[in-house]
Amino acid sequence: MDKIPILKMGDYLLVTIQVDLYDRLALNLESDLVNMINKHSSKGVLIDISAVNIVDSFMGRILGNIAQMSKILDAHTVVVGMQPAVAITLIELGLPLSGVHTALNVEKGMTLLQEKLFLDSTVIADDTDDNT
Amino acid sequence: MITLNKETIAIKREQDVVFFRNRVNEYAEKIKMGLVNKTKLLTAASELVRNMLIYAKEGKVICEIVTISALQTGIRLTFIDNGPGIADIDKAMTDGYTTGKSLGLGLPGAKRLVNIFDVKTVKGKGTTISITKWKNG
Ligand SMILES: Nc1ncnc2c1ncn2[C@@H]1O[C@H](COP(=O)(O)OP(=O)(O)OP(=O)(O)O)[C@@H](O)[C@H]1O
Ligand SMILES: [Mg+2]
Numbered sequence: 495m496d497k498i499p500i501l502k503m504g505d506y507l508l509v510t511i512q513v514d515l516y517d518r519l520a521l522n523l524e525s526d527l528v529n530m531i532n533k534h535s536s537k538g539v540l541i542d543i544s545a546v547n548i549v550d551s552f553m554g555r556i557l558g559n560i561a562q563m564s565k566i567l568d569a570h571t572v573v574v575g576m577q578p579a580v581a582i583t584l585i586e587l588g589l590p591l592s593g594v595h596t597a598l599n600v601e602k603g604m605t606l607l608q609e610k611l612f613l614d615s616t617v618i619a620d621d622t623d624d625n626t
Numbered sequence: 627m628i629t630l631n632k633e634t635i636a637i638k639r640e641q642d643v644v645f646f647r648n649r650v651n652e653y654a655e656k657i658k659m660g661l662v663n664k665t666k667l668l669t670a671a672s673e674l675v676r677n678m679l680i681y682a683k684e685g686k687v688i689c690e691i692v693t694i695s696a697l698q699t700g701i702r703l704t705f706i707d708n709g710p711g712i713a714d715i716d717k718a719m720t721d722g723y724t725t726g727k728s729l730g731l732g733l734p735g736a737k738r739l740v741n742i743f744d745v746k747t748v749k750g751k752g753t754t755i756s757i758t759k760w761k762n763g
Contacts (some may be wrong), residue, residue, distance in 0.1 A: 516644050517676070547649065547665065548673040551731045579665040580762060587735035590720055 498523045501531050503596045505537040506607060508600075512545050520556045527560055531567045537614075538607035539564050542600055544575030554589040563592045571595065573605035627702075631691040633655075633680055638684045644673050648689060650703065653689055657699050659761045667701060667759040670736035674705045674755055677732050682709020682753065693759065700741070700760040708752040 496519055501508040507530055509523065523621060539560065543549070561571040564598075572595045584591065595610075597603035631653075650671050654664040671687075678685040685707030693699045702729050717723045719737065724730035737743040742758035 514644065514647065516640050518640060532757070547651075548668050548672055549733060550669050550676070552672075552676060553667055555729065573740070577665075579662045581670045582662055583665045583739065586666065586738050587673075588731050588738070 500507070500526060502530070502536070503535055506604075507531065507534070507536045507539045507606075508542070509540070510542040510545070514547055515553055515556075517552055520553055524556050526562055528563050528567070529567050531564055533625075536569050537611050538569055539571045540603050541571065541573045541598065542603075543573060544573050544577065544581075544599075546580065547577070548582055549576070549580050549589075551587065551589055552609060554584060554587075554591060557594050558592060559596075565593065570607055572597050572601050572603040572606050574598065627692050627694050628691045629692055629702075630699075633689050635687050635689060636684075637686060640679065643679070644739070646675060647663055647672060649689060650701070651702050653691060653729055656758070657701065658762050659759070663759055663761065666739040667703075667757075668759055669740040671703055672723050673732040674703075674757070676752075677718070678705055678707050679707070679712055680726070682707035685752075686749045693698075698760055701747055702742075702758040704754065704755060704756040707752045711749040711751055712745075712747040713741070715745055715747060719745075726736075 498509060498511060498519065507527065509527065530536065531539065557573055564571045576595045576596060597604060597606050633724045635649060636642065637646060647668060650668055652666060675687065683724045685705060688704040691699065692702045704739045712718045718733050721734045736757065740759045741759040745753070747753040
């Protein structure tokens with residue numbers, strides 16, 4: 495059984511999808527990621543899809559699910575490296591990648607995650623200020 | 627329309643989908659279809675082959691390289707199943723209509739991604755959907 499590896503880097507999880515996903519593989523990735531976020535209390539998930547040639551409605555839905563579930567578990571998801579042809583196709587297909595943050599590459603995605611984490615921490619700090 | 631090359635691929639389980647998509651990719655490269663058009667064709671094909679597996683359990687796809695003139699070459703994929711047929715094809719072709727718990731994007735989305743989209747469906751007998759994508763345009 496194929497498996498997509500998930501790398502843990504400190505507070506983040508990094509997934510690089512190197513093969514074209516078929517449905518079961520994508521579903522396994524979804525549940526593996528949720529388990530890992532939970533286990534490590536991860537703060538962010540970075541999914542690199544630069545090697546992916548097809549994102550159809552099923553794959554799009556899986557990406558949306560991952561983003562939504564990680565949000566519930568208090569983590570942000572950023573999808574990076576979407577090929578322009580894939581992005582154009584997704585729009586014509588009519589798939590709204592709602593709730594999914596995107597960035598051009600892994601480096602920019604990491605910066606985005608760090609900014610989001612920083613924002614989260616300042617919001618918490620503001621809350622405590624209000625209480626005093 | 628003249629067929630230059632023809633092959634039938636059986637679709638019985640999910641693993642067949644990977645093989646099928648690779649074949650379509652090879653066909654597209656053979657006629658030097660542009661990347662965006664190829665991606666659209668592969669995505670539409672992916673939607674239709676999934677519908678086939680979900681709603682009809684199995685079927686087959688005829689892959690052809692077709693031409694209408696020296697200038698226009700493309701790929702035609704014909705998805706044939708003996709499943710339950712589509713009860714209301716007009717509804718099924720609208721965005722958001724699904725009999726499952728899905729988004730109902732597959733059929734209307736696939737239609738937007740190709741140049742020619744043709745459905746024939748008979749209730750209780752099966753569904754045949756043919757799509758054509760030109761190399762250019
Ligand atoms: N090959 C088929 N045989 C029988 N019914 C079909 C077939 N393909 C599609 N349908 C019917 O048409 C409906 C619409 O299909 P469509 O692909 O647009 O949406 P979906 O599969 O329900 O959702 P999505 O593709 O967005 O996941 C389906 O819900 C199903 O009832
Ligand atoms: Mg569908």
